[in-house]
Amino acid sequence: MKKLLTAQSFYAGKNKIAIVGLGYVGLPLAAHLSRHFKVIGYDVSEATIAELKKGHDRTMELSDDELKKSKIHFTAKPSDLASCKLFIVAVPTPVDNCHVPDLSAMENASAIIGKHLSAGSCVVYESTVYPGVTEEVCVPILERESKLKFGRDFTVGYSPERINPGDKVHTVDNTIKIISASDGPTLDLLDGIYSAVVKVGLHRASSIKVAEAAKVIENTQRDINIALMNELAIIFNKMNIDTLEVLEAAGTKWNFLNFRPGLVGGHCIGVDPYYLTYKAESIGYHPEVILAGRRINDNMGKYVAERTIKMLIAADVQVSKARVAVLGLSFKENVPDLRNTRVVDIINELKDYGVRVLVHDPLAIPEEAREHYAIELSPLKDIKNVDAVVLCVAHRAYVEMGLSGMAALCRKDKPIVLDIKGIFDPNAASKAVGSYWRL
Numbered sequence: 001m002k003k004l005l006t007a008q009s010f011y012a013g014k015n016k017i018a019i020v021g022l023g024y025v026g027l028p029l030a031a032h033l034s035r036h037f038k039v040i041g042y043d044v045s046e047a048t049i050a051e052l053k054k055g056h057d058r059t060m061e062l063s064d065d066e067l068k069k070s071k072i073h074f075t076a077k078p079s080d081l082a083s084c085k086l087f088i089v090a091v092p093t094p095v096d097n098c099h100v101p102d103l104s105a106m107e108n109a110s111a112i113i114g115k116h117l118s119a120g121s122c123v124v125y126e127s128t129v130y131p132g133v134t135e136e137v138c139v140p141i142l143e144r145e146s147k148l149k150f151g152r153d154f155t156v157g158y159s160p161e162r163i164n165p166g167d168k169v170h171t172v173d174n175t176i177k178i179i180s181a182s183d184g185p186t187l188d189l190l191d192g193i194y195s196a197v198v199k200v201g202l203h204r205a206s207s208i209k210v211a212e213a214a215k216v217i218e219n220t221q222r223d224i225n226i227a228l229m230n231e232l233a234i235i236f237n238k239m240n241i242d243t244l245e246v247l248e249a250a251g252t253k254w255n256f257l258n259f260r261p262g263l264v265g266g267h268c269i270g271v272d273p274y275y276l277t278y279k280a281e282s283i284g285y286h287p288e289v290i291l292a293g294r295r296i297n298d299n300m301g302k303y304v305a306e307r308t309i310k311m312l313i314a315a316d317v318q319v320s321k322a323r324v325a326v327l328g329l330s331f332k333e334n335v336p337d338l339r340n341t342r343v344v345d346i347i348n349e350l351k352d353y354g355v356r357v358l359v360h361d362p363l364a365i366p367e368e369a370r371e372h373y374a375i376e377l378s379p380l381k382d383i384k385n386v387d388a389v390v391l392c393v394a395h396r397a398y399v400e401m402g403l404s405g406m407a408a409l410c411r412k413d414k415p416i417v418l419d420i421k422g423i424f425d426p427n428a429a430s431k432a433v434g435s436y437w438r439l
Contacts, residue, residue: 004185005085005122007192010037018042018084020109022052025126025161026090028061028172031070032197040084041072049076058365060336082116086193087123090161092267099274101130103137110138114145117154122186124157128272130216130279131209134158157181157190158208160215166335178203180211219272220290225259227293230300233261233439244422244438261439262421263392264297265331265342301345308390308418309353311435315414317387320354325386325409328393329361329369336363343392344373358383362397383409388416394423403432
């Protein structure tokens with residue numbers, strides 16, 4: 001490479017940084033970087049760009065005030081990327097219906113950047129991938145579109161995102177960040193750039209593949225641990241033992257890991273393991289523990305629905321005429337994100353039994369629920385005289401609503417509440433509702 005990029009050139013404002021993909025990962029990072037550097041925020045969605053220019057972030061990762069204070073130049077024009085020297089890619093990496101990694105967003109982002117890549121530039125990927133994607137999938141696209149040579153004309157890096165949607169404690173600036181690069185000088189460049197934002201320290205991985213692997217196992221480990229809790233919950237339920245009481249007791253030992261049962265959705269924990277298993281199978285190894293955990297977690301929606309049906313039957317409710325309220329549709333509490341939500345498994349299973357399901361979520365965007373899942377969200381005021389309430393997501397509004405508020409949605413004589421997140425005290429529940437169950 002004729003001229004090496006340095007962090008100082010960005011601090012001096014001579015070079016610009018482009019953030020490609022302005023969702024839960026890209027937008028907060030862009031906001032933090034814009035405090036120190038010239039930043040262009042690019043997204044293929046013109047609607048997203050228009051909304052951000054008006055000062056609103058629908059992901060709720062940035063408040064309107066935080067967004068207005070940022071100095072990001074928002075654009076949906078690929079040509080605006082030509083003025084940048086450092087590109088940070090933060091686009092979704094989902095799986096398809098067959099659990100096969102979908103790298104189309106990564107490939108499209110690489111193609112767009114490649115068309116506007118100039119000699120001496122660097123491209124960094126933050127999206128979750130299996131080991132090898134950066135160098136084996138993305139680099140060839142960058143070379144093809146730019147007509148430049150990797151290693152001579154441009155370099156690449158990988159710095160896995162560690163954003164936890166809705167978490168205002170573990171944020172970009174106070175979470176240790178892994179950085180890796182195709183050569184030493186590029187690693188130094190990334191160290192200089194990211195250290196401006198991340199004050200708690202950076203971990204320099206020895207290679208890009210090591211960093212990619214580290215990212216994909218973070219959520220795989222969590223997935224397996226939650227699967228164990230879910231399997232224990234099924235076992236203890238058959239034994240009429242409260243699972244959360246068991247976990248509370250076991251948690252008094254210093255080395256007991258604090259995981260809880262529940263639905264495993266979203267764009268990380270429920271997806272990342274499939275990236276690792278896909279790569280493992282491609283090299284001739286069939287993972288057993290990882291896929292077993294995935295099967296358990298993917299079946300929890302069906303298990304909850306069946307438990308709901310059993311409670312309706314026990315209460316002498318005719319299932320085919322039952323009305324059930326499902327509270328919460330997003331994949332986790334206090335965020336509007338509907339990607340890969342496993343609440344839909346409960347809804348679909350209940351519908352298969354002939355149950356009329358009323359779905360409410362105070363944060364979910366109705367158009368997205370309709371577009372992605374063909375679900376019409378109901379206003380809370382329209383949910384009355386249901387036979388049971390299934391509390392799926394612990395949104396703040398539902399916690400404040402309390403058990404009495406849940407019971408008020410049901411028929412007065414025998415309210416049934418299923419608390420999937422286990423947010424209420426079962427002793428208090430026995431007084432507030434007719435029948436209560438928690439996972």
